[in-house]
Amino acid sequence: MLLGMLLLAVPVGLLIGTVGVGGVLLPPALVHLGGFGVPAAAGTSSWAFLFTGVVGTLAYARHGTIPWPLAGRLALGAAPAAVAGALVNGLVPPLVVWLVLGSITLGAGAHRLRRGSGGDRTALPTATAVVTGAVVGFGSALTGTGGPVLLVPVLSLLGVAPLAAVAAGQLIQLPLAAFAVLGYGTTGSVHYGLGTLLGVVAAAAVVAGARFARRLPGTRLRQVSAGLLLGVGVFLFTLPFLPS
Structure with a gap:
């Protein structure tokens, strides 16, 4: 079981580094492979994502691709909302959470596939960014999926x-x-x-994913991310029905 989870951490890190949606795979793996309860799976995943966050931030910052003003405003809203999301975990039916996340992810993937709808903004109004961060922080902490899983689809729609x-x-x-x-x-x-352990393995893979993302032309990255968003959206819709 441990080996299986460690092997899964590799694609988790690759997807986080490339398109940001890999974190959705880890909490279900801890539940279905490790026998964890939902709160323990979410809490342990959140700890692992500290490692991917540090490495991913350094990898993208090194090449000057982080939109710092936008990221700072998002973080301002996400931080306090994350505490609330963690504390109410278990009070909200998991089915509702996964279906909402799945709808957002599918919508973002379909939106990105449309010709000329990819978007080229690197900034948002302050209020919009803070509110977006709060929504993402609450939802991500509630599910233990890490910030990019929900943030990337929402920013795509914006x-x-x-x-x-x-x-x-x-x-x-x-x-x-x-x-x-x-x-x-x-x-x-x-x-x-x-x-x-999971965080270290995933963080190493984030470096490779970030390198791949930077080398892709904008149009191709948009196509790749659209396909993966659609795939993750379908996964989120099937997740509640997987056997425990």
Whole structure:
């Protein structure tokens, strides 16, 4: 079981580094492969995403692709909302959460596939960015999926360029995961040892994913991210019906 989860951490990191949506795979793996309860799976995943956030931020910052003003405003809203999301985990039916996330992800993927609808913005109005960060922080901490999973689809719908959205998603993992761990840690729902192993493996793969994303032309990155968003959206719709 441990080996299977460690192997899964590789595609998780690759997808986080490339298009930002890989984190959605980790909590279900901890539930279905590791036998974790939902809060423990979300808390342990959040701890692992601290590692991918640090490495992803450094990888994108090194090449000047992080839209710092946008990322900072998103983080301002995400941090406090992440604590709330962690504390109410288990009160909201998982089916509702996954269907909402699936709808957003499918919508963003379909939107990005439309000709000329990819968007090229690297900034948003302050209020829009803070509110977006709060929604993403709450939803991501609630599910333990990491910031980019929800942030990238939402930014896509708001017209933000694909590379800027993925780069901003790397930075937002840091305050979001830290505050989510704070919330889950108060109930003993974080397995730090396993989370560290998964985080280190995934973080190493993030570097390769970030390198791949930077080398892709904008149009091709948009196509790749659209296809993966659609795939993740379908996965989210089937997730509640997988056997525990």
